[in-house]
Amino acid sequence: MESRLPKLNFQFKVPARTVTGSATINSIKSTTASNGTDAAESVTNKTSQTLTKTMSTTSINSKSTTDENKAPLTRAKTMTTLSRTNTATVARGVQKRPGLANNTIESKRANLRTTMKASVARPVRPATVSGVLPRAAATAATSAAAAAAKTAGPKPNKWDFKGRLEYTSNELTALKQKHREITTEYNNMQDEITSLRESESSNRFKAEKLEKAADILKKEIEALKMEIDTLQKENSSLVKQLQDTKDLCDQNAASLDKCKDELKVKTNLLTEQVDVITELKSQLEQEKKSNEKKETKIENLTEIVQTMDKDRRALHNYIQELKGNIRVFCRVRPKIPKEAGKNTCTINYLDECTLEVGKLEGEAGNKMKTQRQEFSFDKVFPPNTSQEDVFQELSMLVQSAIEGYNVCVFAYGQTGSGKTYTMEGFPGTDNEGMIPRTVKHIFNEMKQFEMLGWEYKIEASFLEIYNEQIVDLLDYTRKSHEIRMADSKGSDLYVSNLLVQEINSPEELNQCLLIAQENRAMAATQSNERSSRSHSVARIRLIGTHKTKQEVSIGNLNLVDLAGSERLKNEEAARVAETKNINKSLANLGHVILALLQKQDHIPYRNSKLTHLLMPSLGGNSKTLMLLNISPLEESYNETLNSLRFGSNVNNCKTGTIKKVKTVL
Ligand SMILES: Nc1ncnc2c1ncn2[C@@H]1O[C@H](COP(=O)(O)OP(=O)(O)OP(=O)(O)O)[C@@H](O)[C@H]1O
Numbered sequence: 173m174e175s176r177l178p179k180l181n182f183q184f185k186v187p188a189r190t191v192t193g194s195a196t197i198n199s200i201k202s203t204t205a206s207n208g209t210d211a212a213e214s215v216t217n218k219t220s221q222t223l224t225k226t227m228s229t230t231s232i233n234s235k236s237t238t239d240e241n242k243a244p245l246t247r248a249k250t251m252t253t254l255s256r257t258n259t260a261t262v263a264r265g266v267q268k269r270p271g272l273a274n275n276t277i278e279s280k281r282a283n284l285r286t287t288m289k290a291s292v293a294r295p296v297r298p299a300t301v302s303g304v305l306p307r308a309a310a311t312a313a314t315s316a317a318a319a320a321a322k323t324a325g326p327k328p329n330k331w332d333f334k335g336r337l338e339y340t341s342n343e344l345t346a347l348k349q350k351h352r353e354i355t356t357e358y359n360n361m362q363d364e365i366t367s368l369r370e371s372e373s374s375n376r377f378k379a380e381k382l383e384k385a386a387d388i389l390k391k392e393i394e395a396l397k398m399e400i401d402t403l404q405k406e407n408s409s410l411v412k413q414l415q416d417t418k419d420l421c422d423q424n425a426a427s428l429d430k431c432k433d434e435l436k437v438k439t440n441l442l443t444e445q446v447d448v449i450t451e452l453k454s455q456l457e458q459e460k461k462s463n464e465k466k467e468t469k470i471e472n473l474t475e476i477v478q479t480m481d482k483d484r485r486a487l488h489n490y491i492q493e494l495k496g497n498i499r500v501f502c503r504v505r506p507k508i509p510k511e512a513g514k515n516t517c518t519i520n521y522l523d524e525c526t527l528e529v530g531k532l533e534g535e536a537g538n539k540m541k542t543q544r545q546e547f548s549f550d551k552v553f554p555p556n557t558s559q560e561d562v563f564q565e566l567s568m569l570v571q572s573a574i575e576g577y578n579v580c581v582f583a584y585g586q587t588g589s590g591k592t593y594t595m596e597g598f599p600g601t602d603n604e605g606m607i608p609r610t611v612k613h614i615f616n617e618m619k620q621f622e623m624l625g626w627e628y629k630i631e632a633s634f635l636e637i638y639n640e641q642i643v644d645l646l647d648y649t650r651k652s653h654e655i656r657m658a659d660s661k662g663s664d665l666y667v668s669n670l671l672v673q674e675i676n677s678p679e680e681l682n683q684c685l686l687i688a689q690e691n692r693a694m695a696a697t698q699s700n701e702r703s704s705r706s707h708s709v710a711r712i713r714l715i716g717t718h719k720t721k722q723e724v725s726i727g728n729l730n731l732v733d734l735a736g737s738e739r740l741k742n743e744e745a746a747r748v749a750e751t752k753n754i755n756k757s758l759a760n761l762g763h764v765i766l767a768l769l770q771k772q773d774h775i776p777y778r779n780s781k782l783t784h785l786l787m788p789s790l791g792g793n794s795k796t797l798m799l800l801n802i803s804p805l806e807e808s809y810n811e812t813l814n815s816l817r818f819g820s821n822v823n824n825c826k827t828g829t830i831k832k833v834k835t836v837l
Pocket residue numbers: 504505506508555585586587588589590591592593594703704735736801
């Protein structure tokens with residue numbers, strides 16, 4: 173039905189922010205425009221709803237500042253309540269609009285008031301920060317409704333449309349006024365909310381900051397707790413250590429007490445001993461005095477001993493000179509087991525210096541004795557003579573070497589006559605030869621000489637002369653060796669590249685001798701019968717020093733195992749060079765010795781390597797011993813005669829004067 177009421181033409185000025193208010197006003201406008209009379213009631217109802225909504229919204233907004241989680245729920249509840257109320261009210265209004273009775277309108281108004289009151293009386297109570305905002309909104313709404321009712325004055329009659337319009341208009345004005353107030357209040361509240369939000373944000377930031385600080389503090393507390401734990405452990409360890417140290421201190425204190433007691437005892441003992449020492453000192457003083465006297469005596473006696481030693485040496489050498497500076501011994505070896513079936517020569521030993529040799533000639537059973545030949549030497553050793561007995565005679569010459577003379581001992585004889593046995597023998601056994609015995613003798617004598625102030629150094633070298641070539645038997649590495657002069661006078665010679673070994677014990681020399689024997693045997697396998705075809709020379713140099721007397725005594729001892737002296741048969745003469753050299757050197761040795769004995773001006777030392785090498789030991793101040801070795805076998809008779817003739821010739825020559833080598837430092 174078209175309304176006959178004039179259309180309302182007014183507008184509300186509502187701030188854009190107040191969405192709810194604006195919607196309400198628009199709603200009112202539309203309602204008023206479209207429904208005419210009923211619109212008044214509807215507007216009234218809607219105004220009431222709007223107020224309720226506004227309050228609810230305010231309440232929701234206020235609450236949201238404090239409890240955002242609960243806000244949607246509260247808002248929803250409020251909206252539901254409002255919606256329910258409005259729907260019921262509007263529905264009722266719509267249903268009862270045609271022919272509405274006054275009482276119906278009244279009842280509606282009563283309903284509206286009730287609703288408003290209910291809305292106002294039951295404001296949502298959010299858990300706001302202060303609880304002020306919702307209450308203020310509710311109060312404002314209630315007072316707005318009351319003011320509207322007052323301003324409207326008494327309700328005009330139903331038929332008084334004009335009055336009703338005026339009434340409604342007044343009501344609206346009052347409501348508008350109230351709305352403004354509420355809006356203002358709402359805006360204030362919004363500002364307050366904004367301020368609270370900012371404050372909240374600031375507080376949250378502070379809270380985060382505080383949380384972080386709290387975390388740091390927690391960590392620090394944890395670290396401190398750990399530190400406390402560590403310190404507690406250290407503390408307990410230190411406490412334990414302290415206890416241990418205390419225990420140790422207690423033990424030490426106990427042992428200290430013990431030591432003190434011992435010290436007391438020992439101090440007493442010491443005091444006693446000091447007394448004894450004092451007494452001994454006085455005795456010592458007396459003995460010192462007597463020792464000084466004795467020392468003076470000893471010095472005098474030493475001088476006498478040294479003078480006597482000098483005299484002894486002089487006498488010894490005089491005896492040696494009397495015996496001859498070139499002497500010849502003859503040694504006849506025994507028949508050895510492997511020669512059991514062989515015949516022997518007839519050898520008679522007329523005295524200790526003379527022997528007679530002969531043999532039977534002719535067929536077996538009709539043998540005739542040949543003419544016997546007699547030979548005299550400085551000494552003759554029959555077959556049963558031991559190595560020790562031979563050395564007894566030789567030792568005199570060794571003694572001369574220690575005292576600074578040059579000595580040369582030759583083992584001469586045919587192959588198999590016993591030269592090597594005599595010179596080397598079997599070292600380390602009773603059958604050891606002249607070389608090992610010489611060294612032992614030197615070491616024994618050295619001790620005696622040391623008592624007289626002499627210090628000795630022994631050097632040894634072993635060489636072989638084969639085919640006029642010198643071979644080092646200690647260093648068989650095929651070096652070339654030459655005989656060179658040691659000084660400008662040419663009184664001393666040396667062999668180049670020759671290994672000279674210092675000897676500190678007889679064992680060391682035996683070791684050298686074994687090496688020399690091995691090297692000689694090795695060479696022998698390369699050249700048949702080489703050992704018989706070469707001269708083996710063991711050289712021992714004795715250097716004595718007397719520091720007090722400032723004297724140096726140098727003696728050279730040459731022990732020579734000569735090559736076999738036998739004359740070679742024609743078929744063996746194929747080894748021409750070898751034979752020539754042997755014959756030459758042996759013959760030259762004889763020439764040199766004879767020239768020396770005859771005191772010739774020229775001694776042909778340089779005609780062979782052997783005599784050249786032995787030059788310092790063959791002339792002037794030297795002593796020479798020729799050891800003739802004779803085989804007892806009949807088959808060797810002719811060679812035996814040759815050897816005996818050679819030795820006899822040497823022995824028959826006169827001796828010269830020999831001089832001792834003495835150097836003053
Ligand atoms: N006085 C001795 N008593 C016991 N056996 C000896 C004696 N002299 C030499 N012999 C023995 O006679 C043999 C020959 O001796 P040895 O080898 O010493 O002769 P050699 O003259 O050195 O010979 P070569 O010139 O061939 O070297 C060896 O078996 C050795 O043991």
